[in-house]
Amino acid sequence: MEIKHTAIAGTLESSDIQIMLSQGTNGIEINLESDVIKQFGDQIKQVITDVIKDYGIDNAKVKAVDKGALDCVIKARTITAVQRSIDATEPNWEVL
Amino acid sequence: MxxxxxxxxxxxxxxxxxxxxxESVEIGNPVVQRVAPTVRVSNGxxxxxxxxxxxxxxxxxxxxxxxxxxxxxxxxxxxxxxxxxxxxxxxxxxxxxxxxxxxxxxxxxxxxxxxxxxxxxxxxxxxxxxxxxxxxxxxxxxxxxxxxxxxxxxxxxxxxxxxxxxxxxxxxxxxxxxxxxxxxxxxxxxxxxxxxxxxxxxxxxxxxxxxxxxxxxxxxxxxxxxxxxxxxxxxxxxxxGSGATRFTKDPKELKIAKMVNDVITNSPYFKDGFSFQTGSGGAALAVTRYLRQSMIDNHIKASFALGGITKPTTDLLKEGLIEKVMDVQDFDKGAAASMHDNPNQQEIDASWYADPDNKGAVVDKLDVVILSALEVDTKFNVNVMSGSDGVIRGAIGGHQDAATAKLTIISTPLVRGRIATVVNDVTTVVTPGDSIDVIVTEVGIAINPKRQDLIDRLAKVPGLPIFTIDELQAMAQKIVGEAKPLEFTDRTVAMVEYRDGSIIDTIKEVKD
CATH class of the missing domain: 3.40.1080.10 (Glutaconate Coenzyme A-transferase)
Incomplete structure (x- = not known):
């Protein structure tokens, strides 16, 4: 699966995360901003990476601005961003 | 050591x-020597x-x-x-x-x-x-x-x-x-x-x-x-100070405030002539509002309110629900103006307020205090000094001093964003768990096991969920996940004194 165009999901409200996905060439590259990066940075990146890989996407640039989101929120926002970036009209039930 | x-x-x-x-929150009766300033004599x-x-x-x-x-x-x-x-x-x-x-x-x-x-x-x-x-x-x-x-x-x-x-x-x-x-x-x-x-x-x-x-x-x-x-x-x-005090509409803060009020009004200290101190946060102000109604309903008046004072507290003074306000600082314009107008609002200095090496400070007479926390641990120790990233971002204020009250309540959300408030070990111990009696969160309360009297009394209160502090910690961790421990260097950047001048903790340089 390939990313067709840049897509964004999520807000900058507290307890949310904003995920911006765009085409990449060098695996999944994540640029993460977070106040809790020291304690949860690895975990946040892992959740984002897992979702993208579940879609069979191998290359992507991810800009993530985290405002203290829980894993369920990170997963939901990443799924939405991927769906938008591949112009999907139906949910990918296997990923959910 | x-x-x-x-x-x-x-x-x-x-x-x-x-x-x-x-060593201990007990001050005892040591004999201390005070100093005096030099004076350059002047006729003015x-x-x-x-x-x-x-x-x-x-x-x-x-x-x-x-x-x-x-x-x-x-x-x-x-x-x-x-x-x-x-x-x-x-x-x-x-x-x-x-x-x-x-x-x-x-x-x-x-x-x-x-x-x-x-x-x-x-x-x-x-x-x-x-x-x-x-x-x-x-x-x-x-x-x-x-x-x-x-x-x-x-x-x-x-x-x-x-x-x-x-x-x-x-x-x-x-x-x-x-x-x-x-x-x-x-x-x-x-x-x-x-x-x-x-x-x-x-x-x-x-x-x-x-x-x-x-x-x-x-x-x-x-x-x-x-x-x-x-x-x-x-x-x-x-x-x-903040101009007009706004009452919080945050349902989580209101729920915490309501539970704090349940703890106070069902404690043995809620009787005519009791005394209390609240902070200036949203939940603390809401507590004052609930407490006011409980005082009216039960025909109870407070002998004094202490500490940093806000308008909701001076309103109670005006209403006659509090006899005196002992005032070391005012957090808003209303409280400052009230000190000017009301002779029952007494200005007190920091020594009178809270000095442990004294012939009696006002905190020694305090029944109930509601305090906040950045973190509380399973030993009931409280951190109000270092943030979730280990960086200094707070102040002791009167926390250690007021926590010596007969009933010390910490009101705090269980988690803030992705940061757990109830943890296994706080980053910095500021106030020792020995002086903390009840933790109130939006999911329920935890009572210090050494206060069996409070456990017995509050267990009978309908709609007041009681957990152990370990259960609260587990709940918080389940929501946010397991945090990676913060990294510090060996260098000490701050010493945190307990109110008696002993060292309760140190703060290390953060590693980036």
Missing amino acids: KNNVNRELPDNLMEKMDYKPF ENKIKDSLEDVVKENVKDGMTISFHHHFREGDYVFNKVMRIIIDMGIKNLTLAPSSLTNVMNDMVVEAIEAGTVTNITSSGMRGSLGDAVSHGALKEPVIFRSHGGRARAIEEGKIKIDVAFLGVPNADEMGNANGMEGKAVFGSLGYALMDAQYANKVVLLTDNIVAYPNTPASIKQTQVDYIVKVDEVGNPDKI
Whole structure:
């Protein structure tokens, strides 16, 4: 699966995360901003990476601005961003 | 060495700074020696000076200790005005000993550290760019954090020896009689500054409002003041405190407040003549509102309210639900104005408020206190000093002092964003678990196991879920996941004193 165009999901409200996905060439590259990066940075990146890989996407640039989101929120926002970036009209039930 | 809250303390610093490790919240009856300031005798002539520069030049020398109060909070103009002159004069190696440091002072202190003007700091707390700089090792010597009561004690026993105190006031007469209640930038109680006025060798008042002699009521007295300097403005009245107090609509805060009220009203202390202290946070203000209704319903009046005072508290005074307000500082305009108008709102200094080495402080008579926390651990220890990233971003304030009340309640959400509030071990122990009785979160409460009496009593309250502190911790972790431990270097950037002057914890330089 390939990313067709840049897509964004999520807000900058507290307890949310904003995920911006765009085409990449060098695996999944994540640029993460977070106040809790020291304690949860690895975990946040892992959740984002897992979702993208579940879609069979191998290359992507991810800009993530985290405002203290829980894993369920990170997963939901990443799924939405991927769906938008591949112009999907139906949910990918296997990923959910 | 380790202290009694199981914190490893650096032996070399403990010895060099002549500190004892924290042992107990019990103060006992030690006999202490107090100190007195030197006095340059004057009959009061020529106390008024036009030039702040000249006053600084004549009185501030390398290596001295200077102090300020923080009653103007985020509206303070005095600190930056004085420090600008001191830095520009090239004075070095000062110890900065303010009652606390607010955000408007941060950048100036960082500049003073970089210039070598300030090499030591003792304060109630610090935040923002200054907390960040100190946590990254900007100072060679560790900062000493003291509670408001602890600062009063340290001043009285000479651990803090103030050479020159620069105290901003909204009014003063030509001899130095001053209060915090009249003028443009009024803040009400001068509680913290009264220590400096009494114990500093030199006292310099800065005011934008010189009034006719004799100025009464005089909180700071002419007998204590060396100079009065007229300046354009001492502070921004709009930033001293929040204007109108807004009651929170946050359902989580309201739920916590309701539970706090349930704990108070079902405790043995809720009876006619009880006393209480609340903070200024959203939940604390909501507690005051619930408590008011409970007091009316049960025909109970409080003998006094203590501490940092807000308008909801002075409203209760006006309503006759509280007999007296013992006021060390005012958090908003309403509370400050009330002190002016209501003789039952008594200004108290920091020693009277909370000094442990005293012949009795008001906190010793306190029944119920509601305090906040950045973190609480499974030993009930509380951190109000270091943030989730390990960086200094808080202040002890009166936390350690008021926590000695008969019923000490910590009101806090279980998690904030992705940060757990109830944890296995707090980053920095500020207030020992021994003085904490009940933790109230939105999911329920936890009671310190040593308070079996409270456990028995509160177990019967309908709709008040009781958990063990370990259960609360597990719930918090389940929501946020397991945090990676913070990384610090071996270097100590701050020592945290308990109110008795022993060391309860240290803060290390953060590793980035």
